[in-house]
Amino acid sequence: MNSRFTLAVHMLGLISYHQTQRGEPATSEQMADSINTNPVVVRRILGDLREANLVETRRGVGGGVRLARKPETITLRHVYEAVDQDCELIALHPNPPSQSCMVGAHIEGFLREVFGEAEEALKQRLAAVTVADLNLELARRSARCMQDVGQQMA
Amino acid sequence: MNSRFTLAVHMLGLISYHQTQRGEPATSEQMADSINTNPVVVRRILGDLREANLVETRRGVGGGVRLARKPETITLRHVYEAVDQDCELIALHPNPPSQSCMVGAHIEGFLREVFGEAEEALKQRLAAVTVADLNLELARRSARCMQDVGQQMA
DNA sequence: ACTTATGTAACACGCGCTGTAACAAATAGA
């Protein structure tokens, strides 16, 4: 899968952080700085998140992006499905297999079924993590990182 | 993920079928016909399957490919890991995020962890299906297909 | 030797992702 999902999660982390800690919306340029890319890349993904009712955007001075819901109610599965372009995680045949062969004629349907179930298992795991969890964990890691630096200095 | 995994499963289905039903090894040209591609593509994947001890190959007249184990003992997870080129299913950041931002500095590690767990869930689902299951299911679908054709004719 | 079949390297083509530029649209403030 393309990195759109990763970037979307990163963005939601930033938006939530700005909103909670500073009470102000995040702009696509700020996010592009953190993600190290172009603001247009950010806005493309923003469109998907807005369609899925995960964020609200406002143009003009003082504008930017806010969460449309509480961070505890947004799971990574929501994010995944918001940016998903129905491209299957595991690719099927590049060319249609021979229909005159018993294996070739029926394997596509079977694999579609199996892969679907496997992806569902993956999504269920993503559904267990919320944006609130993400921010909590980032804070933990940041604190631990600070602690490590302190120990190195001592 | 690339289609290597799909093709590998297709190949094992063919090898198992040839071996069980006809008692003879499958050649990469026969498999290429069923998969609708070039024999070299088949042999590339064959190399991975051989390294993982899933198949045995023999060159020359009467040569070809056989299963190295009983089809009941080969799961799709084995196949997946055999052809896996440690390319993560869900891509991380295209460019390294800003390390001066609290989110950017720690999100990669966190996502690597979450994605790893999600992929593990997917693999566990693949581990529940064997090559024997595959062949059984293909036979079922083939039989059902024949039945349908019969009804259409009547 | 000759035929058959795998093993491997090298290369061309094409698709899709990423980044970028350009411009339209909306919103707040002077």
Added chain:
DNA sequence: TCTATTTGTTACAGCGCGTGTTACATAAGT
């Protein structure tokens, strides 16, 4: 109402990577 700010959208360039193909080496049987 004019300007600055910020999102929304389109179009296009670059490029990496997967796939297909050719060519040739290696092995095994007759």
